[in-house]
Amino acid sequence: MGLEKFLEQARSRWMVGDDSADSVAVSTRVRLARNLADYPFPGRAIPAQLEEIEQKIRRWWNTGGLKPLGPTKYIAIKDTAKIERLALAEKHLISPELARQNFGGVLLNEDESVSVMINEEDHLRIQSLLPGSQPQEAWVQASQVDDLFDASFGYAWSSQTGYLTCCPTNVGTGMRASVMLHLPGLTFSGQLPLVLRTISKVGIMVRGMFGEGSEALGNLYQVSNQITLGQKEEDIIEALNRVTEQVISQEKEARQRVAQADEMALRDKVWRGYGVLANARLLTAAEAMEYASLLRLGMDLNYLEGLSSGLFQELLVFSQPRYLQKIFERALSPRGRDEKRADLIRELGKMN
Amino acid sequence: MGLEKFLEQARSRWMVGDDSADSVAVSTRVRLARNLADYPFPGRAIPAQLEEIEQKIRRWWNTGGLKPLGPTKYIAIKDTAKIERLALAEKHLISPELARQNFGGVLLNEDESVSVMINEEDHLRIQSLLPGSQPQEAWVQASQVDDLFDASFGYAWSSQTGYLTCCPTNVGTGMRASVMLHLPGLTFSGQLPLVLRTISKVGIMVRGMFGEGSEALGNLYQVSNQITLGQKEEDIIEALNRVTEQVISQEKEARQRVAQADEMALRDKVWRGYGVLANARLLTAAEAMEYASLLRLGMDLNYLEGLSSGLFQELLVFSQPRYLQKIFERALSPRGRDEKRADLIRELGKMN
Numbered sequence: 001m002g003l004e005k006f007l008e009q010a011r012s013r014w015m016v017g018d019d020s021a022d023s024v025a026v027s028t029r030v031r032l033a034r035n036l037a038d039y040p041f042p043g044r045a046i047p048a049q050l051e052e053i054e055q056k057i058r059r060w061w062n063t064g065g066l067k068p069l070g071p072t073k074y075i076a077i078k079d080t081a082k083i084e085r086l087a088l089a090e091k092h093l094i095s096p097e098l099a100r101q102n103f104g105g106v107l108l109n110e111d112e113s114v115s116v117m118i119n120e121e122d123h124l125r126i127q128s129l130l131p132g133s134q135p136q137e138a139w140v141q142a143s144q145v146d147d148l149f150d151a152s153f154g155y156a157w158s159s160q161t162g163y164l165t166c167c168p169t170n171v172g173t174g175m176r177a178s179v180m181l182h183l184p185g186l187t188f189s190g191q192l193p194l195v196l197r198t199i200s201k202v203g204i205m206v207r208g209m210f211g212e213g214s215e216a217l218g219n220l221y222q223v224s225n226q227i228t229l230g231q232k233e234e235d236i237i238e239a240l241n242r243v244t245e246q247v248i249s250q251e252k253e254a255r256q257r258v259a260q261a262d263e264m265a266l267r268d269k270v271w272r273g274y275g276v277l278a279n280a281r282l283l284t285a286a287e288a289m290e291y292a293s294l295l296r297l298g299m300d301l302n303y304l305e306g307l308s309s310g311l312f313q314e315l316l317v318f319s320q321p322r323y324l325q326k327i328f329e330r331a332l333s334p335r336g337r338d339e340k341r342a343d344l345i346r347e348l349g350k351m352n
Numbered sequence: 353m354g355l356e357k358f359l360e361q362a363r364s365r366w367m368v369g370d371d372s373a374d375s376v377a378v379s380t381r382v383r384l385a386r387n388l389a390d391y392p393f394p395g396r397a398i399p400a401q402l403e404e405i406e407q408k409i410r411r412w413w414n415t416g417g418l419k420p421l422g423p424t425k426y427i428a429i430k431d432t433a434k435i436e437r438l439a440l441a442e443k444h445l446i447s448p449e450l451a452r453q454n455f456g457g458v459l460l461n462e463d464e465s466v467s468v469m470i471n472e473e474d475h476l477r478i479q480s481l482l483p484g485s486q487p488q489e490a491w492v493q494a495s496q497v498d499d500l501f502d503a504s505f506g507y508a509w510s511s512q513t514g515y516l517t518c519c520p521t522n523v524g525t526g527m528r529a530s531v532m533l534h535l536p537g538l539t540f541s542g543q544l545p546l547v548l549r550t551i552s553k554v555g556i557m558v559r560g561m562f563g564e565g566s567e568a569l570g571n572l573y574q575v576s577n578q579i580t581l582g583q584k585e586e587d588i589i590e591a592l593n594r595v596t597e598q599v600i601s602q603e604k605e606a607r608q609r610v611a612q613a614d615e616m617a618l619r620d621k622v623w624r625g626y627g628v629l630a631n632a633r634l635l636t637a638a639e640a641m642e643y644a645s646l647l648r649l650g651m652d653l654n655y656l657e658g659l660s661s662g663l664f665q666e667l668l669v670f671s672q673p674r675y676l677q678k679i680f681e682r683a684l685s686p687r688g689r690d691e692k693r694a695d696l697i698r699e700l701g702k703m704n
């Protein structure tokens with residue numbers, strides 16, 4: 001399969017982007033943790049029970065359980081090559097934990113906006129992943145999938161606390177809603193630490209996507225609800241939405257300030273980033289993400305034109321080590337990855 | 353006048369380069385210091401005497417004194433805008449000192465391979481400036497011009513020491529022969545200090561072109577004869593040629609070694625340099641020269657193709673502050689120069 005064809009097929013809905021979408025929010029995710037009442041949580045279940053759960057869900061799916069979602073597919077982890085699993089994780093369709101297991105599975109709809117992990121930490125992890133900032137829409141979609149399962153399976157549920165989950169931090173709604181934000185303006189203007197501290201005081205959590213510790217590669221941050229117990233889903237979504245909109249408007253103001261302070265320096269920075277991405281023969285993932293962030297900022301500020309709105313998301317995903325190995329269909333040394341990453345990014349640039 | 357047309361006219365012969373030329377040697381210069389017997393050296397002459405010398409030479413030139421050189425022009429410094437003078441200096445056609453004087457002049461042939469400064473430190477400074485390593489050819493050309501003056505003017509000359517010059521370091525042959533070498537290989541391999549020390553022991557001088565102190569911008573070094581007294585011109589040229597050839601072969605070996613040690617890293621470095629030059633919106637002269645050096649190395653090693661062989665020389669000259677001001681026909685702030693430099697370099701890239 002040619003690279004172009006491969007990449008065509010490899011794009012999830014969240015990666016394709018949307019020209020009307022907000023330039024700060026990259027994607028929104030809502031996931032619901034659910035468990036079947038008749039079985040122990042996956043961590044405490046014996047292999048035969050895990051197998052039974054998977055068989056049960058698969059039969060249900062086979063007989064049209066998810067038909068309202070259109071075409072869907074079932075991927076059994078144990079039948080899937082390791083590289084393929086890790087690539088799914090880098091597209092945020094499964095967790096790295098599931099990728100490492102030798103049991104469990106995932107159900108995906110056609111545009112990969114819906115994924116349901118089976119026998120990860122909980123029996124079911126229902127996820128809706130959409131481009132831009134769409135907490136409400138993602139909640140509606142996840143909820144629709146939840147209803148389909150709920151109609152056929154008995155959920156572990158208590159009238160006092162709500163949904164029962166393996167980890168206490170998920171008990172109640174079982175919901176984690178998050179928005180991935182691209183915050184180069186607040187980073188360059190130095191305001192980010194203050195903004196992050198303020199957010200965390202209102203029960204909203206922020207962490208850098210990718211990268212370790214406080215270092216956020218690609219200036220990407222995930223904003224999500226901290227509390228799952230004692231709050232209604234709609235209120236959580238509403239609170240997340242409010243905070244997200246606030247950060248987005250602060251980011252936009254920061255971008256204007258940074259651009260006004262020294263527009264030529266910012267243009268120069270953006271164009272140099274573009275020049276390196278388009279010409280380097282070796283690129284580490286961290287570098288690729290740093291320059292991809294500049295590229296996205298440059299597109300948002302109309303400094304760069306004619307690039308597709310999904311390029312940034314593609315750079316984020318395809319820059320990751322496993323994905324490269326999947327694309328090039330072989331194991332790669334770190335140096336080999338840097339080389340293939342640079343090759344791939346030059347190709348992406350030509351296609352866009 | 354359009355930029356393209358301007359640049360077309362602005363190219364001296366040494367800048368155009370030559371595909372057959374050596375990839376290490378950029379240009380060769382031979383200059384002869386001469387004085388007229390009947391006048392004090394310029395530094396000790398009164399204005400009326402300086403004026404008389406200039407008038408005499410100009411009349412001689414007007415009546416065909418330099419006819420064998422083809423079309424030539426006479427530029428009187430006092431009639432020339434300051435910016436124009438400095439631009440001539442950046443093309444190495446006159447010295448920065450002459451550019452600052454309010455008297456004196458320069459005679460140029462059509463391809464600017466011959467220039468004769470009048471009333472700089474000496475009455476006459478005859479220069480031949482050729483692309484690549486051509487000490488013998490440059491000496492022949494300078495000598496031919498010297499003969500034309502010699503036939504019409506009485507030179508200050510002593511049978512004991514040879515030509516008399518203002519500065520004792522020029523007495524004898526009055527000759528300074530030099531080759532500009534591009535030494536990125538020896539720089540990257542760390543061998544340069546040793547090579548330079550060895551050269552200086554055999555009466556050949558090395559200094560960084562551009563830049564101050566030991567820092568050589570663009571990895572450019574000028575190799576020249578130290579001694580003018582007690583040696584025949586042919587012997588000086590021969591010695592310079594021998595040393596130059598030796599350094600060139602050491603540089604070529606060093607490039608091979610650097611390329612073999614990690615070819616991908618070198619390709620990456622070259623291409624990133626290209627990416628920045630082709631996309632930056634602000635470039636300092638030092639950066640432009642650093643990347644220009646990588647570009648030239650990349651062209652020599654066939655990593656980059658389709659660029660004209662003179663691009664490196666053009667980048668060196670057109671990157672200099674005065675030249676930019678001349679091209680854009682106005683005084684520029686340092687920041688304005690960085691901006692115009694980046695604009696110009698992107699244009700040069702498109703034309704090449």
